[in-house]
Amino acid sequence: MSNIPKLSFLPPEIFDNAMVVDEIDLGHESGQPIAPFKGSKFIVYPNQTSPLDIHDVKECWFIAAGSGIVTCNGATEKAVNPGDVLFFNSQQSHQVFNNGPENLLVFSVWWK
Numbered sequence: 001m002s003n004i005p006k007l008s009f010l011p012p013e014i015f016d017n018a019m020v021v022d023e024i025d026l027g028h029e030s031g032q033p034i035a036p037f038k039g040s041k042f043i044v045y046p047n048q049t050s051p052l053d054i055h056d057v058k059e060c061w062f063i064a065a066g067s068g069i070v071t072c073n074g075a076t077e078k079a080v081n082p083g084d085v086l087f088f089n090s091q092q093s094h095q096v097f098n099n100g101p102e103n104l105l106v107f108s109v110w111w112k
């Protein structure tokens with residue numbers, strides 16, 4: 001298994017002390033990406049909301065820990081818990097409120 005590359009994270013981004021995002025470094029020595037997608041993990045702290053997100057890419061969220069309420073396009077609310085997987089189409093606004101007592105951990109993958 002020594003030939004399987006272990007990826008690292010880029011420096012974290014902190015948003016208003018509400019959440020921290022660690023994007024996966026999918027670069028390669030050649031300067032070309034090693035995958036046709038990008039990914040990250042992010043944590044939303046208890047009683048905090050992620051910034052409203054809208055973009056040209058498609059995105060999946062994998063809820064790993066904690067609980068929350070997701071808002072889509074400003075109206076749709078859905079409770080999320082560990083094991084849930086969500087899909088957001090391009091230009092679909094989305095954000096999550098952590099309504100639980102522990103950190104909400106989400107893994108995200110996005111692509112064009």
